[in-house]
Amino acid sequence: MATTSFPDIPFDRFPAGRALLSDGVHDLDHAALDERIARLRTALALRSRPGAPVAILADNSPEWLAVDLATQRAGLTLVPLPLFFTPAQWQHVIQASGAQALFCADPLQGAALGFTELIDCGGPLVLCQRPAAASTAVAAELDGVQKITFTSGTTAAPKGVCLGSAQQWEVARALHQGLGALGIERHLCLLPFAVLLENIAGPYTALLSGATTICPPLAEVGLSGASGFDPQRCLDAIARYQAGSVILLPQMLAALVAAAAPGDPRLASLRFVAVGGARTPARILATARERGIPVFEGYGLSECCSVVALNLPGALRDGSVGRPLAHRALRIAQDGEIEVRCPAAHYLGQPRAGGGWLATGDLGHLDQDGYLHIDGRKKDILITGYGRNVSPEWPESALLGTGLVAQALVVGEGQPWLGALLVPARADLTAAQLQQAVDLANRELPDYAQVRRWAPAAPFTPANGLATANGRPRRPLIQQQYADRIATLFDQTEHAS
Template sequence: MHSWPDPLLDSLSADTVVLDGAGGPWTAAMLHERIALLRATLEQRSAPQAPVAILADNSPDWLAVDLCTRQMGLTLVPLPLFFTPAQWLHVIAESGVQAVFCAQPQQAASLGFTEVVGSAGALALCQKRDAAPAPGLDGVQKITFTSGTTSTPKGVCLSAGQQADVASALHAGLASLGLRRHLCLLPFAVLLENIAGPYTALLSGATTICPPLAEVGMSGSSGFDPQRCLDAVARYGAHSIIVLPQMLQALVAAAKPGDARMASLRFVAVGGAKTPAGLLAAAARAGFPVYEGYGLSECSSVVALNLPGASRPGTVGRALSGRSLRIAPDGEIEIGGVLARYLGQPEAGAMWLATGDLGHLDADGFLTIDGRKKDILITGFGRNVSPEWPEAALSGTGRVAQSLVVGDGQPYLAALIVPLPSHDSMAEIQAAVDLANAGLPDYARITRWQLAAPFTTANGQATANGRPRRASIQHHYRQHIAALFDATETI
């Protein structure tokens, strides 16, 4: 089996500390040694050319597996820990995976991988012999499965070159900051962290710090402890982190005035879902060097990003090098030059990819996200409203953790509201609604509301990036929503 050149590794000197985690630092030489062991293990499989999966917490070993498959020209299928067993089985069946790297062989056995091939580091490689033949995956280094809006995840096929191109564009855009220590807060199975974090750090000769997620405050599918996260930032002297909007909101609330734990930070990227302008402003006031971006899995994650010297708050920045943006007549954002490919479908060739997102470009090329095309509400009075608009206003009050605005075909809008724990009294929630409404036109204001439990990946009501799964939430709360538009009901 051949080795392929890899720009992520080829320029590293042997003594450069490239990874750090629970077991201590790894130099580039140590990483190459681990990759060689992994290669030998992978070649012992009964189907050495078949796709291989990985089901594990963040660690240097996870990244070593990823980089090894890149060098070998194999297809890697990350299995997100927040998926259900049924979703894992769907991904395995769809992608033709015949072996999986896993920290617990018994967990692999429960998915049908009963034979241990070997181990390298903390991860064991387990295989099964009765897997269906793999689909044609020539040139596919990674299949990333997005939870989307249904229970059956959709596979996006990406080449090694596509991923490296995004990392290269980010490396060039961030070079002026001299980032030397990136702390990983999101799971590596989430493409945003995988590429914008370790891949970009490797090109920069920086150290990727990848402790177990619990150490940086992440627990289960959606739990987040901002104090523990800030402690980890200080302990590791992190220069950069990547967060979702909900995480940023929690960090801003947890940070103390002049919080010394943030002193090392030079770059905080926020993405995955629309970030309220009020939250970005509050984060900047609290001392977080925050920059919002935008991306899609089909584009190897990041498409546009605010950068040092080219930042415009309220936008998601300009297109990265190698990306083109345009707005269709109906307001939909389209991305040019994308080689989109979905599992089970042929490569479409270079094209303008319709994103499903609505937005607009200003005269300088900065992109603003207005909402999801399919989520547009048309009120009973014929006004078009993106629900993300009033939802962002609610989050921007600093009192609302999550919300879902409804009202398609209704005379007014209503909302399901998840308050922040410190602002959960009925009076404070109403005050937050009033504050949000003050900045909205009458047709976009919230007239009635109902408390809701947090929207999480565990209950199927949020994606890995924190976007609400609207159909699932609306189905779960269908009786409550009906009551919000029943004139005989009172709140």
């Protein structure tokens, strides 16, 4: 069982009649939230292994947050399962974490994942557990771990980052310190709670600031899957709920900029819009501000409980991702890699580090005023415009596995989808056959790792300088040589090949 430190939420900051949590239909004030947390703790204690980790697979709702807070008060480990993962990825997360029970909307979904026994918890989500004979012992390494957040998966087997309760609330307190003067009364959640950014920077910060957390189902605010987004629906939701703050991914911001007219009245309530998860083009940020969107770019890592640096009102520098939060220390290594002092973070299944400096894999620099600038990445990891991390070798391997593709280079850094350059396995293969290969590969990939568009390419060989001696593609050189062709893969006026 995890040990935890649950914060004292300053309920006196909530004026009479203001809800803490709302889905637009049902509101929870602090008395109702406390009652719900107590009921959930009672249900969790009735499990056959009451100290084991518990998973949650559900859409955004006040109940999701009540489960989160209940596990913290009970000293339990919570394992959020992103809805956009594949069933195979869910099973990997469940097995790796040792989750013995699951909160979900449908008991049949729980049963399909091996959680066949129901425990009454009296709410919109059901609590189901594995049969006692199928349960495993709680790993000793989870002592002190309140949440295991799994990244979007650079491969089919995503890593779990183990976080304590105190670490998460420390980030929320730093954000509250930076944003408290804005007097935000309503935060509208646009990202899944299974994504750490929204979970901590949204509801946790709102609870400390006296703002109502509005968390309707994601479809209501325009988000579907890992990368489906309806900007008009989102703008309508911002206006309907009179949101003072939201958190966006870069591709969502770009879509809102394209959909909103200058002076769009649906944006009038916004006081703070955070954008992060991947690099945001400067042109999009500038146009967003012209549209009346008060946008501030930030930078973070799951290993550091999400937000590390953030531009703020009165402390904004274009081209940077802001200064480090008050509790964070940064330094730049000799090779330009950003390192963050991040004590106690560790991956599930790996030894705990003693604390110290975390190498981020990102390259950057600090200017003379302490603003952080991101210069690139050390590793071949793509971050899509929706903030999903994908190793290009993962979909490339799926493409090569079809037998119809001899070589593949997947691209899509900062883009709404992935594209690929394909070298056919045989000269007589048609475009239709290559499309079939792409479709076949996509069947084993979640939507954020699927290849949406492709273009043919000549073989990458050591002779033409596009491959190493052992056949590995030289990615920067290939992307440079095929720059024009790659650009067409992300032209929204073009059709897929």
